[in-house]
Amino acid sequence: MTTSVESPAVQPVRETFPSLNPANGAEIARYPVDGEPEVADAVARARKGAEWWAALTAGERKRRLGAWAATITRDRRALCELVHEENGKPRDDAFLEVLLALEQLTWAASHAGRVLRRRRVAGSLAMMNQAATVEYHPLGVVGVIGPWNYPVFTPMGSIAYALAAGNAVVFKPSEFTTASGVFLADSFARANPDADTGVFQVVTGFGATGAALCSARVDKVAFTGSSATGRKVMAACAQNLTPVLMECGGKDALIVAEGADVKAAADGALWGALANAGQTCVGIERVYVVKGLEDAFIDAIREGAAELKTGADAEDRVYGPMTMPGQIDVVRRHIEDAIAKGATAVVGGVDSVKPPFIDPVVLVDAPEDSAAVCEETFGPTITVRTVADADEAVRLANATEYGLSASVYAGSARRGAEIARRLRTGMASVNAVIAFAGVPGLPFGGVGESGFGRTHGEDGLKEFARAQSVTRKRFSAPLDPTTFRRSPATMKVLDRYVTLRFGRK
Structure with missing residues (x-):
């Protein structure tokens, strides 16, 4: 066996x-x-x-x-x-x-x-x-x-x-x-x-x-x-x-309002748009500049971008490659679509896409219905548009289904705060970009397509x-309406209470 x-x-x-x-x-x-x-x-x-x-x-x-x-x-x-x-x-x-x-x-x-x-x-x-x-x-x-x-x-x-x-x-x-x-x-x-x-x-x-x-x-x-x-x-x-x-x-906007320090705004826009290769949910993707400041702002953006070391050949590059390979095609599509619809690339262009790296791209006058303005790009690109005033800037900044954050540069912090409060976002920074993320006591989150709930x-x-709410009876009330033994007199007193408590102007 x-x-x-x-x-x-x-x-x-x-x-x-x-x-x-x-x-x-x-x-x-x-x-x-x-x-x-x-x-x-x-x-x-x-x-x-x-x-x-x-x-x-x-x-x-x-x-x-x-x-x-x-x-x-x-x-x-x-x-x-x-x-x-x-x-x-x-x-x-x-x-x-x-x-x-x-x-x-x-x-x-x-x-x-x-x-x-x-x-x-x-x-x-x-x-x-x-x-x-x-x-x-x-x-x-x-x-x-x-x-x-x-x-x-x-x-x-x-x-x-x-x-x-x-x-x-x-x-x-x-x-x-x-x-x-x-x-x-x-x-x-x-x-x-x-x-x-x-x-x-x-x-x-x-x-x-x-x-x-x-x-x-x-x-x-x-x-x-x-x-x-x-x-x-x-x-x-x-x-x-x-x-x-x-x-x-997010599809976060930066507004350059009247009296703004244009160089500071351009520096903030570059950091907000390009840091981490633009792969930042609260990064700047759109800029609205009030009329009269646009030339100085675009010149400052050009100068600032020219000083940045990027790409595969720069060992001390200021930002790295695209982390997710599939995002490269999204960035390329947005650049191509904007230019095809009339935008001007004042910095870089389609040739800036050199996988896995993408050099900075600044698009001027991209139509509001172009992908570069409507959709989240999540790459080192930025669109710039001239507006008549801060009111138009706010209207365009809010004309998106996203609502995560924004930045405002203005001649005074008070004026910047006034503009910021009109923006449909969960967060905003005045005369700075993404500063709210560095304050741990501030709630972090957005509205609309940007989500709901808050961290921080x-x-x-x-x-x-x-949350758990608890009540504890301290003493018996002389008038208790929450019993089947309540009297008509109790309800008459409560009716008088309602008139005295809430009925007066």
């Missing part, structure tokens, strides 16, 4: 994908493609981690997040190098991104206890026998889907605030910048070796991995990316009524918490 011995089950080989340097195609590292089972396992671990993390006091979480910030600080050069290699941006820009991320992490950790603590709420005369309080509790598990253009700063605006509010986080970084995302989770673990391993995890892969996270019954999803992908995220989350925070694209600041902390 023979007996058979069962062979141990052969584990399937996991599919992997590379993280590549966009400048030269070199492989940086490889990561597994996580599918629904792996994502589900991560969320299950996060459930346990959330219980442990939420049970800590706000002070204990602050201490642990502070240790994380210190670890990132010590290892910042390694992180900056990863961002430089994966995204392509210069090392100095990678450093600025890490700096801003540390500001957000520290602010969230320092203010969560104050913002989310239980507080008393004033009642009304009709309910004077009730004491009222409101406090904010963690949601549980938050899924974060991050972008590739700012792979540290942008997701940190959700990760840090979700953690500070007492949640566990499962982070899906972009497939183009996976190493940077993995670094964040690893550094958190190094800073808190005794923490539950489910508190902050990373899942890696492509769009299907993000879709699995949306369907994994997390308690909220924070997404940053295009409006088109945002719609898919919302549709997937809707199946389980999972709430979402959407930070989508007090609003950002409350995005990742649920």
Whole structure:
């Protein structure tokens, strides 16, 4: 008689994908493609981690997040190098991104206890026998889907605030910048070796991995990316009524109003349009200059652009290659369409597209219905148009379905603020560009096609918490209408109260 011995089950080989340097195609590292089972396992671990993390006091979480910030600080050069290699941006820009991320992490950790603590709420005369309080509790598990253009700063605006509010986080970084995302989770673990391993995890892969996270019954999803992908995220989350925070694209305008410092405005426009190769959701894509300042502004733009070192041959280039290869075709199409419709390229042109690099392009008088004005370009291009006055500039700046941010240059800060308040955007800077992103206490987000919800600041902390209102009966009211034993006299008194309280002019 023979007996058979069962062979141990052969584990399937996991599919992997590379993280590549966009400048030269070199492989940086490889990561597994996580599918629904792996994502589900991560969320299950996060459930346990959330219980442990939420049970800590706000002070204990602050201490642990502070240790994380210190670890990132010590290892910042390694992180900056990863961002430089994966995204392509210069090392100095990678450093600025890490700096801003540390500001957000520290602010969230320092203010969560104050913002989310239980507080008393004033009642009304009709309910004077009730004491009222409101406090904010963690949601549980938050899924974060991050972008590739700012792979540290942008997701940190959700990760840090979700953690500070007492949640566990499962982070899906972009497939183009996976190493940077993995670094964040690893550094958190190094800073808190005794923490539950489910508190902050990373899942890696492509769009299907993000879709699995949306369907994994997390308690909220924070997404940053295009409006088109945002719609898919919302549709997937809707199946389980999972709430979402959407930070989508922009078509941000810069207005050069009467009395503006033209050189400063041109310098701001160049930085806002070209930094990170124009791959910035709050980057400047349109400029509206009041009549009389246009010649000086365009001259200043030309001079400034001529001084910039860009492209493959410049070792000290001011911005790097396009991170996502598919975006190059979008930029080329926008340039070609604008010129075909009558725009003049005063800097660069179609020949500026030299994959994977794109030299600066400035298009003057591109029609408002051209792709370069209507659609998000997300490349190192900018359109400039002369307008009769600030009123026309505001009207054109608002004539878009996007509403993320804007900048205004004017002769006085007060005048600039007046114009800024008329813009349909979530954020604006006066006599500067993108300054709001550097103030951690300010909410960050947009309207319309640019999304909804806010990261950063007090609003950002409350995005990742649920409000709970509690009333406590202090004493029995002499007149109680909320009982079947109420008397007609009680209702007569309340009727008189309504007249006296609300009926007077």
